[in-house]
Amino acid sequence: MIEILKMSAFLLVVCAITAAALAFTDGITKERIAANQLKVEEEARKAVLGDLKYEKTASRKIPLGESEAEVFECFDASGAKVAVVLKGEGKGFGGKVEFILGANPKGEILGIRVISHNETPGLGTKVMSEGFLAQFKGLKGRETAIKKEDPAGRIDAITGVTVSSRAISRGVKGLLELVKDEFGK
16 A cells, blocks of 8 residues: 555656656747747748839738638839738548638739648658648639639649548638638629
């Protein structure tokens, strides 16, 4: 009986030390992780705009379902809006797939970059490839659907990664509705 109490007390001490170490590590790294995430998003915003020339940007929040989306607006020298950049997400096989999308006033996609995912390493991460994401460039509306699911669709899903392909396709389609509202078309 005393031996069981000793082992239990030892286990309690080990667990307490481990929990304290994890809490300490979380406290130290939380700000760095948040800063790195902001850097990834900023780099993705620049990447989806490609060589588009703009003078200034502004950001604001808009309602998106039960949450909010941040819209980054890009303006030319005359003050005309030349592009918007939005952060979206879709439900992939391994969970949420987050991406950044840039679009022009015509509602055409300028570019897409995946910024966060929990997809299966190797196979599931193929949706992050330039080959897959480049299919979206210049498309709008229903054209962003998977070919097999919609006759108007122009996106080829990646074999074996249909759920993840569909996650991005549907997420993009939802964001393009917001783009249409942003440009009033």
